[in-house]
Amino acid sequence: MKRGRIRENRIWAVLLLLVALTWSGCAKKEEPKAPYKIGGIFAITGRASFLGEPERNSMELLAEQINAAGGINGHPIELVIYDTEGDATKAVLNANKLIEKDNVLAIVGPSLSGTTLAVVPIAEKAQVPLISCAASVKITTPVKKWVFKTPQTDVMAVAKIYEYLKGQGVTEIAILTVGNAFGDSGREQLIQQAPDYGFEMVTAEKFGPKDTDMTPQLTKIRALKPEAIICWGTNPGPAVVAKNMRQLGIEIPLYQSHGVASKKFIELAAEAANGIILPTGKILVAGDLPDGDPQKTVLLKYIDDYEAKYKMAISGFGGYAWDGLQILAQALEKAGDDRAKIRDEIERISGYVGISGIFRFSPQEHNGLTKEEAFVMVKIVDGNWQVIQ
Amino acid sequence: MDLSNQILQYVISGITNGAIYAVIALGFTIIYNATEVINFAQGEFVMLGGMAVIALDSSGNLPLALSFILAVLAVTLVGAILERFTIRPVKSSDPVTLIIITVGASIFLRGVAMMIWGKDALGLRPFSGASPIHLGGATLVPQSLWVLGVTVVVMAGLQFFYKHTITGKAMRACAFNRRAASLVGISVNRMVLVSFALSAAIGAAAGIVIVPITLCGYDVGTMLGLKGFCAAVLGGLGSSPGSILGGFLLGVLEALGAGLISSGFKDAIAFFVLLLVLFLRPSGLLGPKEIKRF
Numbered sequence: 015m016k017r018g019r020i021r022e023n024r025i026w027a028v029l030l031l032l033v034a035l036t037w038s039g040c041a042k043k044e045e046p047k048a049p050y051k052i053g054g055i056f057a058i059t060g061r062a063s064f065l066g067e068p069e070r071n072s073m074e075l076l077a078e079q080i081n082a083a084g085g086i087n088g089h090p091i092e093l094v095i096y097d098t099e100g101d102a103t104k105a106v107l108n109a110n111k112l113i114e115k116d117n118v119l120a121i122v123g124p125s126l127s128g129t130t131l132a133v134v135p136i137a138e139k140a141q142v143p144l145i146s147c148a149a150s151v152k153i154t155t156p157v158k159k160w161v162f163k164t165p166q167t168d169v170m171a172v173a174k175i176y177e178y179l180k181g182q183g184v185t186e187i188a189i190l191t192v193g194n195a196f197g198d199s200g201r202e203q204l205i206q207q208a209p210d211y212g213f214e215m216v217t218a219e220k221f222g223p224k225d226t227d228m229t230p231q232l233t234k235i236r237a238l239k240p241e242a243i244i245c246w247g248t249n250p251g252p253a254v255v256a257k258n259m260r261q262l263g264i265e266i267p268l269y270q271s272h273g274v275a276s277k278k279f280i281e282l283a284a285e286a287a288n289g290i291i292l293p294t295g296k297i298l299v300a301g302d303l304p305d306g307d308p309q310k311t312v313l314l315k316y317i318d319d320y321e322a323k324y325k326m327a328i329s330g331f332g333g334y335a336w337d338g339l340q341i342l343a344q345a346l347e348k349a350g351d352d353r354a355k356i357r358d359e360i361e362r363i364s365g366y367v368g369i370s371g372i373f374r375f376s377p378q379e380h381n382g383l384t385k386e387e388a389f390v391m392v393k394i395v396d397g398n399w400q401v402i403q
Numbered sequence: 404m405d406l407s408n409q410i411l412q413y414v415i416s417g418i419t420n421g422a423i424y425a426v427i428a429l430g431f432t433i434i435y436n437a438t439e440v441i442n443f444a445q446g447e448f449v450m451l452g453g454m455a456v457i458a459l460d461s462s463g464n465l466p467l468a469l470s471f472i473l474a475v476l477a478v479t480l481v482g483a484i485l486e487r488f489t490i491r492p493v494k495s496s497d498p499v500t501l502i503i504i505t506v507g508a509s510i511f512l513r514g515v516a517m518m519i520w521g522k523d524a525l526g527l528r529p530f531s532g533a534s535p536i537h538l539g540g541a542t543l544v545p546q547s548l549w550v551l552g553v554t555v556v557v558m559a560g561l562q563f564f565y566k567h568t569i570t571g572k573a574m575r576a577c578a579f580n581r582r583a584a585s586l587v588g589i590s591v592n593r594m595v596l597v598s599f600a601l602s603a604a605i606g607a608a609a610g611i612v613i614v615p616i617t618l619c620g621y622d623v624g625t626m627l628g629l630k631g632f633c634a635a636v637l638g639g640l641g642s643s644p645g646s647i648l649g650g651f652l653l654g655v656l657e658a659l660g661a662g663l664i665s666s667g668f669k670d671a672i673a674f675f676v677l678l679l680v681l682f683l684r685p686s687g688l689l690g691p692k693e694i695k696r697f
Contacts, residue, residue, distance in 0.1 A: 220667040
């Protein structure tokens, strides 16, 4: 009898335990699935922080939204983001760390063409999908198996400017480019494409990324009397060029690249920014787009969410990382946690409406954008962007 | 525009930049003479001057002149504090140790500036209008005249200070022979402090006048400091007239090189000339032969 009671107690205890266990299980709803780890390497500090900071913010914003909506097939996204400070050595170290230590499924970034080109061999060797946020066309031409990019290429930007110039009846141009990967890649395209449009390039000048005075170059250009000056660089150099042109009293129209498409440029160049014409992604003029534009709603939502969360004005650059993570999320949904399958799925994405354009990837096309959709020409008028039709 | 007008424009640009290099070089010279230390935070004083004046100008409705003075005073204080708390406590007076300390101080100041003012470059309105002045076939911004004016004032002021004030004379005495100076009752420590404050002040003044032309960010000091250092070495380290000559020479050579040879080699040309001078005349153009320093 006594023995029986003990057994009975044991049964009760076991039952209680079971109830407790299932109950606590219910409290957590369901077993969380293992997170998908995604790496990010951006120039968050340093001279290119105007790129890296919004990129990191956008990526964190999107990851938060995806996780709030239940993750990807139930898997939350876990971000591991490192700062390159715009330095190629640090970018390489960070990429290695992401791949070997953090074991990420894919990497978004780096922010700059130079740092990206330094990281490309690592991603290729380790067979990790890399979605770069940098402009240079060299990143995806020739196609590299594991490397994709979301920003518009400089090929498209140059073509867009040249088309516009041709429409204006311009034949003689001068270029002034910055001595870094962005400027050199743009320079190459500017020189290469000029004959296609029948332009004569009177001179091709350069300036250093940290130069604070471009009057010598501009003096030389002025003497050659081109009909348009195209400056290719990222802040703050192009702002100095704009200011110097005013200081020298040069009246030749100035064209800039999409590298300066941010409010910061207008702030820096102040008065001298007015009248400058440049190609930019649609984000800067989202409100002015026709309602039929498929990107309009996507852009407006992104801008609202971003400005609400970070309390700062949107720039054209954060969208590169946003698109990168969106593309990865779409690929992850189909592929799961397999790097090779993720890569294959990215190549199959076609028609994703993103911030920088509508992406149509293929095995031959790892950027997926066209110049018609990716760029609009804008003019700076009274410190604001105005779309040129 | 013909070649002579172009060259005139290059020279004007070069003189404006050269004036800044000259003032920075003077800052190096002042501290070098007092301590035999190359102060690698000199460029940071320039940056701090620029950033401080932008901050003061945008913060309230202070007149620009008052912002200018306050910014110079603030940076002077930074220079004095730097000397008092990083240079003086060090037991070893070995210049190499002290130079490394100034390198550390420059990184520290850069970091602090980044935390306070952020990572973007900032601009300031010109002191007196932006419409260019035409000079023959070349153009000149009014701000360039401010730069040259301030440079001249700084040079004249320094000259007066060294020749006609007790402190200035005491500093010259220290430069000739520290031991002898301290034996006749000059406080060497105080002179070193004054030299840091003084070079911070003129560095700040240089930083302030160029902001409207060049913009200013937390990291502009490094390159400006380096160019100023080159100018000082070019002219002869320790020589004030040499610093001034070196500064202008460097600025003009840079501009001519960028305009006439290739803008891709702008910095390379300046440094090539520097190397050439050092090979042919290691003490610099007006460098001290032995003891003459001022």
